[in-house]
Amino acid sequence: xxxxxxxxxxxxxRVAEPLPGAVLWRLLLPAALFxxxxxxxxxxxxxxxxxxxxxxxxxxxxxxxxxxxxLAAPLALRLAQPLxxxxxxxxxxxxxxxxxxxxxxxxxxxxxxxMMEFTGKTILPCLVSIPALSxxxxxxxxxxxxxxxxxxxxxxxxxxxLAAGGLGTAIYALHCTEDSPLFYVTWYGAGIAxxxxxxxxxxxxxxxx
Amino acid sequence: xxxxxxxxxxxxxxxxxxxDAQAYKAFLxxxxxxxxxxxxxxxxxxxxxxxxxxxxxxLLAIHLKRHTWREDEPAAPWCYAIARHKVVDAxxxxxxxxxxxxxxxxxxxxxxxxxxxxxxxxxxxxxxxxEPRAAQLVRAIGLxxxxxxxxxxxxxMSEGAVRVMLxxxxxxxxxxxxxxxxx
Numbered sequence: 001x002x003x004x005x006x007x008x009x010x011x012x013x014r015v016a017e018p019l020p021g022a023v024l025w026r027l028l029l030p031a032a033l034f035x036x037x038x039x040x041x042x043x044x045x046x047x048x049x050x051x052x053x054x055x056x057x058x059x060x061x062x063x064x065x066x067x068x069x070x071l072a073a074p075l076a077l078r079l080a081q082p083l084x085x086x087x088x089x090x091x092x093x094x095x096x097x098x099x100x101x102x103x104x105x106x107x108x109x110x111x112x113x114x115m116m117e118f119t120g121k122t123i124l125p126c127l128v129s130i131p132a133l134s135x136x137x138x139x140x141x142x143x144x145x146x147x148x149x150x151x152x153x154x155x156x157x158x159x160x161x162l163a164a165g166g167l168g169t170a171i172y173a174l175h176c177t178e179d180s181p182l183f184y185v186t187w188y189g190a191g192i193a194x195x196x197x198x199x200x201x202x203x204x205x206x207x208x209x
Numbered sequence: 210x211x212x213x214x215x216x217x218x219x220x221x222x223x224x225x226x227x228x229d230a231q232a233y234k235a236f237l238x239x240x241x242x243x244x245x246x247x248x249x250x251x252x253x254x255x256x257x258x259x260x261x262x263x264x265x266x267x268l269l270a271i272h273l274k275r276h277t278w279r280e281d282e283p284a285a286p287w288c289y290a291i292a293r294h295k296v297v298d299a300x301x302x303x304x305x306x307x308x309x310x311x312x313x314x315x316x317x318x319x320x321x322x323x324x325x326x327x328x329x330x331x332x333x334x335x336x337x338x339x340e341p342r343a344a345q346l347v348r349a350i351g352l353x354x355x356x357x358x359x360x361x362x363x364x365x366m367s368e369g370a371v372r373v374m375l376x377x378x379x380x381x382x383x384x385x386x387x388x389x390x391x392x
Contacts, residue, residue, distance in 0.1 A: 001332045001351055003241060003322065006265050009351040010272040011234035015376035016226075017276045082290035083282045149274040151294055208298075209270070209387070 017147055020080045024073070024144035031136040035171050039133055043125075043175040052179070060101055061184040062173040065192065068094045068166030076141055076163050079156040080148025091162065098185045105181035117180035123187055126176065130191025131198060134161075134168025138199055142206055150207040157203015158196050165195030214239075218284040226280065236284075241268065242319030244292055249320055250313060251296065253305045261322065262331040263303075267295040269383050289314040302387075335385045343378040350375060 039045070046052060053062055071091055078086040109117055120126075141160035150156045169188050178184055218236060225233030244267055248260045255263070271291050278287045293309045300307045333352075336344050342364065349360045361371045 001265070003261060003265055003268070005351055005354065006268060006332065007234065007237045007241065008354065009347070009375075010237060010268065010379070011230060012350060012357055013272070013372070013376050013379055014228075014230065015372060017273070019276055081277050081279070082294075083279070083287050149277040149291055149294070151290065209274075209383075 020144045020148040021077050023147050024077065024140060027140035027143060028073075028137065031140040032167060032171070034136050035133045035168060036174075039129075039171050039175050043129065043172075045174050046177055049174065052177075053173075055179075057105075057181065058179045060097075060181070061176070061179070061188065062170055064094060064098055064101075065166040065169035065173065065188060068192070069163050069170065070166075072159055072163035072166060073141075076145065076156060076159040077148070079152065079159060080145045080150050082149050082151055086159075088159065091159075094166075095189070098189060101181045102185045105185075109180070109182060114182060118182040118186065120178040120180070120183040120187070122176065122178055126172070126178070126187045127191055127194065129175075130165065130169050130172050130188065131195045133171050134164045134191075134195040135198075137167050138164035138195065138202075140164075142199070142202060145203075145207055146209075149209070150203075153207035154200045154204045156207050158200040160203060161196035161199020162192065164199065165192035168195065214243075215283050215285045218288065222275070222278060222284040223280055225275075237268065237272070240271065240288055240292075242321060243314060243317060244268070244296075245322070246317035246320040247292070247309065247313045248296055250317060251300075251307045251309050253300065253307050255300070255303065255305065259303070263296060263299040265332055266299050266386055267292050269379065269386075270295040273380060273383055285314075286311075331386070332382065335382055335389055338385050338389065339378055339381060343374060343381065346371065346374055347378050347382070 052058060068091070071094065075086045075088060075091065078084040105117075106114065138161060141164055142157070145156055145160060169192055172191075173184075173188075176184070178187075218239060221232045221236035221239065225236055241264065245260070245264050248263050248267070249257065252260050271288060274291055277291075278284060289311050292314065293311060296309050297307060336347050336351075339347060346360060346364060346366075349355045349363060350357070355363065357368050357371050357375070360366075361368045364371070366374070
């Protein structure tokens, strides 16, 4: 095929692809509902939420990961646009807040209780459930990003993993009964890190084009 | 002159997005010689004919990713970014590691095709891997130069169906190339 012929053929294709953002919105809600349902059925919602989750020390375990998801999602989308600047440094706010909370909890917890609160009773379920509940969301992000033009697949996968991990963790927090920041900052953080690593790993191959 | 290119490409691509098919073709025709110059300049010993394969591959990518350009952005830097990414990728698949600074695109002398019949084989080999009807359609439009309407008549399809199948086939071609091209 001559290059001129190719240009003519490309010129007659007037169908435009949907933007990654539009694709994400379409997929993210069903994915979140799916994860929520999996949590509610498989693990059970902690009850009554209003009395437990709303105390000032416990609320961050829902709000911080949710905030991470809300911050990271648009950044991930920007990484699928060649000219858009993604200010990834903003994301550091979340681990910094988490760390502050951890220090605060360390100082206010009596020394003999620290170790018990740090290890809690559910490290393993937490480390398994968070990535598992995040995977459907991660899939939504990766499918959406594939529709864009990702220049750095690993980085985009990582940020997508952070966003999915954040949202997945917020869903898990509706079940989890560990209320000490010593537990949830550490192990939620680890669960999100696992999800982000997974995103980077998968992104490296699927976001290539 | 460089400033003109920026303004021209942006104007053409905006018009294209607004539905002006001629402007879109003009945009593609303006991009091609620049792209060809960059690919030849960085060819790392690849023969000119193979370079033209790379050019075609990059043009297909620019076409399929054109929705990632936003109208408030200048079109040329967007185009360079897509092209650079794809040129590096195309050479990597052919076993060559090249570095393509963005300055290449700004400073390059636009190049014309070398030999007159720049018939290239890569894309035709890939067309064979499409499903039969899609392959027929791509050959009719791409190789034989039929219009959408003519192709619809030939294949007994509505114009809308031809358009959708053309778009899907182009996406499929890009995917297949990614998997099938060897040196």
